[in-house]
Amino acid sequence: MIRLAVISGKGGTGKTMITAALAQLLPGSLVLADCDVDAANLELLLNPKLIRTEPFMGMKNAVIDPALCTQCGECMEHCRFGAIEAGGDAYRVSLLRCEGCAVCTHVCPATAVTMQPRQTGEVMYSETERGHLVHARLVPGAGNSGLLVHAVKKTAMRQDRNCDLFLIDGPPGTGCPLISTISGVDIVLIVTEPSVSGLHDLKRVVAVCRQFRLRILVAINRFDLDESLTDSIRQWCSVEKISLVGKIPFDPVVIESVRKGVPVTSAGASPAAQAIQMLESNFEQELRHYRDHRE
């Protein structure tokens, strides 16, 4: 199995649109995962049929028993996340701030604090035309999105480890969910756009990926919105010896296909669909190369 994550650094560059189209075009058996658990959108293009849902238990959180709390303030003094709130007859733990470190349980002289499990999301296992999809829902405002990403990947690997390809729609950014997404992955496809922000964010996410020794590929979406910046990205990639595998033009058909809830490659012939087909064939070549290289 080859594991591929579509990521971007900057948000809104077209990861999900490209992931859905690749899922449709790539040959062989697939298992899919949406690791953008904060704001998962892949299901909106793949029309999945839910098979089952599992609760996601994030980190345990501290809970103070008001009957035992003497309001001595030890927990508040030692909590480095500002999660202890005073007021009323007892101290309270802010679930939004608690990072589950358990220091308060250790320092409380009245043993009023315990760690309690809490459901902060759910992992869904679904069927699509192109294979199983593992996706998730994080309770909005909950932490532990990196852990939930890990749970999504683990479910996919456990259920479908014999597939040819594990295709992941990744999160934006460079922090905990992104790192959790790319760890253990073989290839990343970074989708960027011709803007100063796009190039800046591309450089940062490449720096993170390089710490993981994986193969890095780049695609430029809406490349014709600024040809000179597209050229800067191309030059940067060539200096950095990163393969540019695709260039997709701005095309209103992309938005139309999202409104229809289908991959752009299913919405009839269009400049964007044609460009993604080229991306896909370049990508297949990369996959062959990767397989040969690995063996």
Next chain:
Amino acid sequence: MRLAVASGKGGTGKTMVAANLAFMLTQTERVTLVDCDVEEPNLHLFFPAPATTTEVTGPVPVVDENTCQYCGLCEEFCQYGAMTVLRSRVLFFPELCHSCGGCTLVCPNGAIHEEPKQIGTTTISTPLPRLNLISGMLKTGNPHAVPIIRAAKKLAASDPLVICDTAPGTSCPVVETLDGCDACILVTESTPFGLHDLQLAVDVTARLGVPAGIIINWSDGKDQATIEFCMDHDLEVMMTIPFDREIAAIQSRGELLCRVRPEWQKAFAALFVKCSTLAGVDR
């Protein structure tokens, strides 16, 4: 007044809104812009200026192997799996550590102390006479964005008018940024992706008790579903920005819409009045 610009979905134009709102306001008052999208900060690209950079550090444990008895209590206590105690060696995984200090507290031999480790930076600049720009930047490879956001916001703690640009998503970085804000502008786009993620973002602002108003960006006129959602949830659409290749090009070159096309300043001034009302601040 403290405003946040957030979105749920990435790439909807948060930074564009924050940058132009601040630019328009600097003509009459002092503004502090805080880039809280510390994983991929972009505001400095729109306001190039010499900047002062300060390291942000977090405490991480250092084990004195001469004192350590390899009892394993630190490993047992650490909720993040950052410590592994072998027979005669302790392995520490800094990327898993949340700097809670628990291991130093539980070590019965006093063998663990903490040392600062660089986790990112904050930079401060004055790109315009009335504009302070504070940017948090997470060190690449470090997963924990929240302490950098906290450090960046702290630098603006006593400023009267603060606009925070938020990371996309709905998890800890967004919560940390919105904490203490008087109102939040949610920027969306008129696609099912935009609407789906707007619903999640509205849920977060509601949970935090921060009043929110909406901007529809990249509008191609087919905004009905978004407008209906806003009406159903008593959310005001404060501004609609049409899709326009020229606006997109201004933004992609790192220029400011309100500077290149000054006729937009009026729209951003009106937006600010609506934000003040939302925040319950009489201006």
